[in-house]
Amino acid sequence: MSWITQTLSSSIGKKVLMALTGLFLILFLVVHLAGNLQLLVDDGGQSFNAYAYKMAHNPFIKVVSYGNFFFILLHAVIGIVLTIKNKAARKVGYHVSTKDSESTWASKNMPLLGVIILVFIVVHLMGFWAKAKLGIGEIGFVIIDGVEMHDLYTVVKTAYENILISGFYVISMIALGFHLSHGFQSAFQSLGLNHKKYTPLFKTVGTLYSYIVCFGFAIIPILMYLGISF
Amino acid sequence: MNITLKVWRQNGPKDKGGFETYDVKDVSPDMSFLEMFDVLNIDLEKDGKEGIHFDHDCREGICGMCSMYINGKPHGPKDAVTTCQLHMRSFKDGDTIVVEPWRAAAFPVIKDLMVDRTSFDRIMQAGGYVDVSTGGVPDANEIPIPKVVADEAMDAAQCIGCGACVAACKNASAMLFTSAKVSQLALLPQGQVERKTRVEKMVAQMEEEGFGNCTNTGACSAVCPKEISLEHIARMNREYLSAKVSSTNV
């Protein structure tokens, strides 16, 4: 093994990859949320459809989106490998499970939360992305400013009118919120970035970020289910 | 006070093991947890039974040998104490106390509550030392070390290698132990010669022994009798990454 693969496959190397891919996904979610909030604009989906069209036809966004798929996959695969190794490190468990005041529920359940998010991502991609990109299933067209484009807005709206789908979205976003409530600050610690001045900041920003992402993404299916727009 | 003890008994590494319950009567609140075990063992031996095996040595919180997982916490309910420094007054009359050995694949049970922690010794042998040429006694102020750095190194050096961090971690990870040892030497001038090789070798040995990875839950530091901070884990990660990038070990 070369020193590079050896470093990246070490326990610390794997955590560094988790942290870097996690932080990339954290940035991605900001952009994704900003775009999705346009679903709530009261214009019959015009601004959302135009935004989705622009994103799909921007070469830079295309490259980033392939990177995104790759990073999600890498993050999930390493996460699963770590979890298997961690389980193997304690073959016989305790009769009384560990009590300590400092570790949060989220920190102890990262793999479970991650798997919920993974299932969500698969369902999410099959529902929206596969329809738009692979032409699987029904998708209509609209003309905005003389340009013919996919009517993704209607696809989303129809999906969210189903309580099972919108309910599943909301639950998944709560799982994402918990995952990030630990993951955000944990990523900095994994990278060795622990400092008296900045660690409290990472923790505060991480908590705020996880609330905003969880609430921001969850409110969209709720409001669309109720038929409320602005 | 009267106590009901539920203790893990296991005849040897291959034995399946199981819990045994003992009623311990007239326990003095001023006894240490280990003294309570001594009294119980004397009674057991009087009845012709084998006493409970457990590790201990200094009984003053400095050697790190005592290792009991008491009611779901390594070293019991109190913060910043070892089992030998835990007193029965920390419990109530009539309490049931469950005592288990450290549980980790890298700490196999030898007998009852005794576990084999030589995996820690091998991590130390891999790099937890400095090579010094002994000569005349050096002048006390020859090597200036800023107070803050000395304090930080001293905090790390407090680690007694008891393994409570591994016992508490949901992944049975030895990151807190290894990082305390790496930190202590990386901070001081005496540790600079082997600095890069040390962290590379110690981390490699830690993995070799089958300890888990770090999820940053903080359970290790919360139960550590010496309150070793998570900052040392971050420092070890920095040391490791910079060593991997810049050392000449290929």
Ligand code: HEM
């Ligand atoms: C957009 C989605 C996601 C984001 C933003 C995200 C973010 C993060 C971040 C920042 C961390 C902390 C890394 C560290 O401690 O260094 C983390 C940890 C983790 N993630 Fe994710 N994650 C996402 C999806 C997933 C998925 C799909 C899985 C699938 C299994 C997953 C599994 C894990 C696991 C197991 C950990 C803990 C690793 C450990 O510390 O042992 N995550 N995540």
Ligand code: FES
């Ligand atoms: S017996 Fe030495 S620390 Fe407890």
